Amino acid sequence: MQVIARLKPGVTLAQANVSINVVFQRYVASSAAAAKLSASELKEYSDQQIKLQPGARGASTLHGAFAEPLKPLMALVALVLLIACANLANLLLARGAARQKEFAVRLSSQVRLGYNSSRLLVFRVRPIPAGYKDAAIPLLYRNLLEKFKAVPGVSAATLSADGLFSHSESGDPISVEGYIPKPGEVMSSRIDQVGPDYFSVVGIPLLQGRSILAQDSAPVGGQAPRAAVINQTFVRRFFPHADPIGKRVTDTYPGYPSSAEVVGVVSDAKYNSLREEPLPRLYAPIFNPFWPEGQAFFEIRTNADPAPVSSALRAVVHDTNSAIPEVEIRTMSGLVTDSLQTDYFVARLASAFGLLAIILAGVGLYGIMAFTVARRTRDIGIRMALGASSSDILRQTVRETLILMLAGIAVGVPIALGGARLIHTMLFGLGPADPVALLAACAILAAIAAGASYIPARRASRVDPMVALRYE
Helix, strand or coil: CCCCCCCCCCCCHHHHHHHHHHHHHHHHHHHHHHCCCCHHHHHHHHCCCCCCCCCCCCCCHHHHHHHHHHHHHHHHHHHHHHHHHHHHHHHHHHHHHHCHHHHHHHCCCCCCCCCCCCCEEEEEECCHHHCCCCCHHHHHHHHHHHHHHCCCCEEEEEEECCCCCCCCCCEEEEEECCCCCCCCCCCEEEEEEECCCHHHHHCCCEEEECCCCHHHCCCCCCCCCCEEEEEHHHHHHHCCCCCCCCCEEEECCCCCCEEEEEEEEECCCCCCCCCCCCCCEEEEECCCCCCCCCCEEEEEEECCCHHHHHHHHHHHHHHHCCCCCCCCCEEHHHHHHHCCHHHHHHHHHHHHHHHHHHHHHHHHHHHHHHHHHHHCHHHHHHHHHCCCCHHHHHHHHHHHHHHHHHHHHHHHHHHHHHHHHHHCCCCCCCCCCCHHHHHHHHHHHHHHHHHHHHHHHHHHHCCCHHHHHHCC
């Protein structure tokens, strides 16, 4: 028996449930006394409850039969859509991982390093472990520099205190002639001490004035007026409306004040990371330095195969003094690529997850479609009995699947774009949007959906209508 009732004004469904069950339990108690029931029957009879439900959706028995089974099915559908969305985002990373070699080649040309990294060798020489001290250290640097220039295959050579992509940096507090610091402003600059012709050898463009030349080196055992070259960021900060040439910059580190005259301006450059923002940088002559250097990085420009040139450079160091620790010679392009190892690792890991997501998406789509078509076998039989052809059934099933797929893509693409904007800060060279990757991901998922729906739909479309009508 089905009972339909209307709630009184101001009474909630929960209140009505409590009230009606109080009345119902009184009836159960009184009727149970009159009935001759066993103990188990009495317990079952007494445990009955009335559960009021909103009548807006009717009193269909199908709702009760299918509501619970449909919940895990819908959860499975949501999971597949989630996998599809994650797959779109992962494909962006996978595509970047597949282009690692291309990135390595293009980095020195994807990216404005501020200098020419091709055919540039970098290595560090440490004279102190070999017993060099004080004035003997710069003498060794001069000697090695001349020998390196004479090596076959070397077109130019220079040196610097910090080196490129060596993760070695120096800096001090400074004062700048003509610049009045703001209240609380910290006056500081990166400082690198470089050899003659450093900028032409490395390939940092000279924008104004001149570079550091051999004439800027102090005589052996003596001193000379110190020249300095600054970068664009230094000019923007300390000389926004003035000509920097001829101005003096003083290193104000306590106990070691010394100054230099600006003779040139060069472009900004990347020193330790492709992501780094340019900072004010001052270059002083390494042979007329602000402070003595216990090590130096040599930058060698080659016009031949780097391998034999590297062997010859090592031999020069060894022949000069075998006690100097063996030098590790790296190409500038290799140093830049090594700085992206974390990015490459994340990209490889993401590509593995992307492949897993594709597999899971395919398996999930096929399983759902096979289950859905199997549930509709009786419906398909009725349609075929009423005149629908196998091709009609096939087209309808595939069309419905592709509509669902398009809905999933419509949800997934914005999420993929949002995810790309998030992870492009973690992976260098990954743009916030890649239309090729998005189109490829959509095409792959559409192909998987089409295949996953076609196979079970084709099987169902070949079922005999009478067999389908008897199917349960």
